[in-house]
Amino acid sequence: MTQYRSKPLPITGLPPGIPYIIGNEAAERFSYYGMRAVLVVFMSQYLMSPAGYPDPMSEDEAKGYFHLFVSATYVTPILGALLADGWLGKYRTIILLSLVYCLGHLALALDDTRTGLLVGQSLIALGAGGIKPCVSAHVGDQFAETNRHLLSRVYSWFYFALNFGAFTSMLLTPWLLEHYGASAAFGVPGILMFVATVVFWSGRYQFTHVPPGGAAFLREVFSPEGLRILARLGVIYLFVAMFWALFDQTGSSWVLQAQKMDQTFLGYRILPSQIQAANPLLIMILTPLFYYGIYPRLERLVRITPLRKIGAGMMLAALSFAFAAWIQRALDAGASVSIGWQLLNYVVLTASEVMVSITCLEFAYTQAPPVMKSFVMSFYMVSIAAGNLFTSAVNFFIQNPDGTSKLAGADYFWFFSILMLATAVAFAAISRHYRETTQMVSA
Numbered sequence: 001m002t003q004y005r006s007k008p009l010p011i012t013g014l015p016p017g018i019p020y021i022i023g024n025e026a027a028e029r030f031s032y033y034g035m036r037a038v039l040v041v042f043m044s045q046y047l048m049s050p051a052g053y054p055d056p057m058s059e060d061e062a063k064g065y066f067h068l069f070v071s072a073t074y075v076t077p078i079l080g081a082l083l084a085d086g087w088l089g090k091y092r093t094i095i096l097l098s099l100v101y102c103l104g105h106l107a108l109a110l111d112d113t114r115t116g117l118l119v120g121q122s123l124i125a126l127g128a129g130g131i132k133p134c135v136s137a138h139v140g141d142q143f144a145e146t147n148r149h150l151l152s153r154v155y156s157w158f159y160f161a162l163n164f165g166a167f168t169s170m171l172l173t174p175w176l177l178e179h180y181g182a183s184a185a186f187g188v189p190g191i192l193m194f195v196a197t198v199v200f201w202s203g204r205y206q207f208t209h210v211p212p213g214g215a216a217f218l219r220e221v222f223s224p225e226g227l228r229i230l231a232r233l234g235v236i237y238l239f240v241a242m243f244w245a246l247f248d249q250t251g252s253s254w255v256l257q258a259q260k261m262d263q264t265f266l267g268y269r270i271l272p273s274q275i276q277a278a279n280p281l282l283i284m285i286l287t288p289l290f291y292y293g294i295y296p297r298l299e300r301l302v303r304i305t306p307l308r309k310i311g312a313g314m315m316l317a318a319l320s321f322a323f324a325a326w327i328q329r330a331l332d333a334g335a336s337v338s339i340g341w342q343l344l345n346y347v348v349l350t351a352s353e354v355m356v357s358i359t360c361l362e363f364a365y366t367q368a369p370p371v372m373k374s375f376v377m378s379f380y381m382v383s384i385a386a387g388n389l390f391t392s393a394v395n396f397f398i399q400n401p402d403g404t405s406k407l408a409g410a411d412y413f414w415f416f417s418i419l420m421l422a423t424a425v426a427f428a429a430i431s432r433h434y435r436e437t438t439q440m441v442s443a
Contacts, residue, residue, distance in 0.1 A: 004091075004209040008144040014154070015142035020203025022158055025135065026165040027196035028098075032128050033280070034169030034189040035105065038177045040066050040252050041273050046182050048112045055114065060399045063252040067392035069121045070248050074385035076129030077378035083130070085375050089212045090134040090141065091204065098197040101127025105190025112182045120186070133377030140365040140373060141210045155362050156291050163280035163287075165192075170277035178271065210370070220372055230379060233367060236434060237383035239427040240310065243356050244387030246317050246416050247349065250276055252391075253412065254342065257324065260331050261339045270339055278343050282350035290354050306363045307431040313355030314424035320349040321417035329410040 009015065043062040049055040057065065084093040104123030107116055139158055143151050169189060177185035213220065220226045258272035298304055323345045330337050360380055368376030394415075398406040407415055 004204065004207065006209055006211055008142055008208045010144050010146050012147050014150060015147070015208070017142050017203050017207035018139070018154060020199060020206060021135065021139055021142075022161040024196045024200040024203075025158060026161040027192050027199060028128075028131075028135075029162045029165035030169040031101070031105065031165075031189040031193035031196060032124075033166035033276075034173035034192070035108065035124065035186055036070075036251055037170045037173050037273050037276050038185050039069070040255050041174070041177065042112075042182060042185070043117070044256075046112065046177070047114065047117065050113050050115070058399070058403065059256055060395050060405060063249075063256070064392050064395040064399075066252045067248065067388040067395065069125060070251070071385045071388035071392060072121075072125040073129040074132070074381045074383075074388065076126050077133040077381040078375075079126070080130030081133045081375040081378035084134045084137075085213050085372065086217045087212055087214070089209060090138045091207060091209050094131045094134050094138070094200060095197065097127045097130035098193065098200070099127075101131070102190055102193050102197070103127075105186055105193055108186035109183045109190060129381070132381055133375070136361055137365060137373040137377045138207070142208050152362060153291070156287050156358060159358050159361070160284055160287055163283035165280075167277050167280035167284070170280065171274055174271045174273040177273075210373075213372075217372065217375070220369055221375060226369070226372060229367065229369070229372075229376070232434065233364070233376065233379060235430060236307070236310075236427075237380055238386075239314070239423055239430070240356065240360060240380075241383040241386040241390070242420055242423040243314055243317050243352070244384040245391045246321055246387075246420055247353060247356075248384075248388050249391060249416070250279055250346075250349070252395075254324065257328060257331070258339055258342055261327075261337050261342065263339050265338060265340045265343070275339060275342060275346075278346040279350050279353070282346060283354065286347075286350055286354050287358065290351075306359045307434060309355045309359045310363075311424060311428045311431060313352040313359075314420060314427060316348055316352035316355070318417050318420035318424060320345055320352065321413050321420060323348060325410040325413035325417060328413055332409040 040062050043057045043065060044059060045056055047055050047057065080093055080097060083096075084090045088096070100123055104120045104125075104127055106120075107123060108120035110116065111119070136158075139154060140151065143154075169192070173185050173189060176188060221230075255272050255276065258270075258275045263270050263272065295304055302308075324342075327337055327341050327345070361377075364377050364380040365373060394407075398412075400406060405412070
């Protein structure tokens with residue numbers, strides 16, 4: 001790696017590698033969210049047996065396996081971080097696992113049985129999950145103290161690119177599934193993943209390549225200071241896990257709820273899995289609104305800290321699931337409910353995501369020592385895995401042998417809303433004792 005620059009440039013403007021990272025993120029997120037958007041519909045309607053007969057899952061089973069997959073995707077960042085910070089470095093880890101990612105899409109496109117589903121999801125979980133902490137930390141590595149003031153803004157644009165890719169794929173991929181089948185629906189995201197890999201490779205001479213820490217990385221992680229940082233962050237992320245137990249249900253319970261709603265809105269039919277595109281679209285609208293409007297105005301009244309943003313976001317997540325319970329109650333009573341009500345609920349949930357997810361990305365990077373950046377990013381992502389594992393376990397547990405559910409109808413959404421509210425109250429009390437620090441890579 002001697003031909004690559006190993007320290008950030010001491011400049012005041014934007015680092016030259018940032019456009020390549022953001023372009024890569026847009027294409028990679030198209031790939032991931034397009035595939036993920038149709039998973040529950042694919043598993044509950046399109047899955048086939050080896051003999052070529054329909055072999056769909058029940059709704060609770062599909063939700064359970066969906067969240068199990070998402071959980072696996074957010075556990076593998078630990079492996080990616082170990083490879084990046086301890087051995088290969090972030091750049092080579094991203095390239096290697098991106099190729100694994102492409103193979104996962106190929107498996108899903110070629111085999112629509114449960115075997116193809118297992119192989120494809122396993123490879124995607126390894127590839128998509130493994131690169132997550134590396135890409136996020138790679139963004140921060142491009143900055144020195146001289147342009148650190150741009151970091152928060154670049155993370156917001158990084159998240160904007162992520163959601164631009166997700167928005168377009170969540171509109172296109174469900175349409176591909178309905179009109180051209182599973183091969184096209186999974187194959188097109190696979191092609192975009194390959195494009196993402198090429199874009200990232202093209203920027204290799206523009207990046208700052210922070211060398212892997214090797215043995216020094218392991219010593220740092222298991223040093224008293226490293227363990228203390230992980231323990232302090234672990235308490236925060238334990239509460240954040242419950243947010244993800246709710247939020248990622250936009251790909252499962254919210255899609256299944258949309259199937260029961262009047263899907264005509266403003267004269268157009270919205271497919272149940274297409275409704276998820278509301279989230280990335282709203283992110284692109286709400287992110288600049290929060291960062292350039294709401295936060296600066298609130299700062300005049302009260303100090304806005306990362307932990308206060310996260311706590312407020314948790315409260316909004318609880319409100320959104322109470323809203324979902326109200327919608328479900330009307331559906332259970334036999335009313336015809338417009339899908340526009342779920343679109344309105346996406347505004348509430350997406351506002352909570354801006355306050356929790358973007359903040360956690362920056363918070364994880366700034367709290368980590370330079371040699372542990374990817375590892376601490378992956379440690380945060382384990383909270384997403386834990387939240388989805390909890391939701392998966394709930395959905396497998398509530399299945400009755402006769403096909404009914406222990407948490408039927410609106411009760412399902414009320415359960416998560418009340419649990420989130422209790423978590424937010426506890427988080428507000430605990431987070432008051434956390435002392436923030438900021439650690440950047442030296443130029």
